[in-house]
Amino acid sequence: MESQDLKKAGLKATLPRLKILDILEHSRQRHLSAEDVYKALLEGGEDVGLATVYRVLTQFEAAGLVRRHHFDEGHSVFELELGEHHDHILCVKCGRVDEFYDETIEDRQQAIASKAGYSMTDHSLYIYGICPACQKRA
Amino acid sequence: MESQDLKKAGLKATLPRLKILDILEHSRQRHLSAEDVYKALLEGGEDVGLATVYRVLTQFEAAGLVRRHHFDEGHSVFELELGEHHDHILCVKCGRVDEFYDETIEDRQQAIASKAGYSMTDHSLYIYGICPACQKRA
DNA sequence: CATGCGAATGCGAATACTTCTCATTATCCT
DNA sequence: AGGATAATGAGAAGTATTCGCATTCGCATG
16 A cells, blocks of 8 residues: 555645556656656556646655656656665667666765865766667667 | 867858857856857847757757756756866756866776676766855855 | 545646747858 | 858747646545
8 A cells, every 4th residue: 555655755645646656666667757657647547637747746756756867858757766876877779778876986976076065965977878789789 | 260160160150150159168157058148149239049049059069069968957058168078066056067077987987887788978977066155155 | 424625636828948940141162 | 253052030839847727636524
């Protein structure tokens, strides 16, 4: 029963929110755009408006349930927040997304921010390249 | 005479292109949005359309004259390409932008891409935080 | 378990940013 | 200078996202 999760986050357990959470949890891809979520809802026979999808995803982000990314595509993508931080490496040919975590980079970032006098609140690191499959295909 | 620079880049030396290049070179801020450039043109008494600004900036990017960034603001910002690669650290309060370069991070990124089997083409790293001035102000 | 209040939703209109279309104009080669 | 060709300006069109508001739903209460 996920409605507990929502209540814990200070959100009413409404049908749209439960459905969207479900899609984020059980979708093939971990990274979904608002449009992706909307289409998944329609395919599931749900009658949810696109505006609600945007609203709910934004609320989920504020509540720390999902993370919003800006890949170089012109729209936001959302990913369930599972606690473990990671960065992304993306294929510029096929759009494949992989994840990684590197302690050294994390440490250096913190050091750079400190040296510049900043108190670091967040960071985003995307590596772009051509994935193994697309290299073979070329 | 900068028209040589444009010709070298394979672009005709038109008035809008010269003016935009000039703005990018002499603006207070290194990082400008299309709208910023457009406003600067109008203030300079130039009669250039916003569509042209977008077109020219995109061409400049393709020609390697400028670099396009996607800070978490929903629009693109452009910066003159001066050869030396660097990453950015941004203040989430006042929008200040600083630059840095870290050899260790650059190397690690390359290593991570290789390990994942990717051939790296590019990367973007933004550190978000609160700048010294905004920390004092709080 | 019926009921009411406030919060959440769906819809379409509105906004922000960017690109496209096309008639007009400017650039550059000769 | 003249003409082929590419570039421009203006506004329409296209995406991505948010807003406004009447209606509906969740949930604490009786």
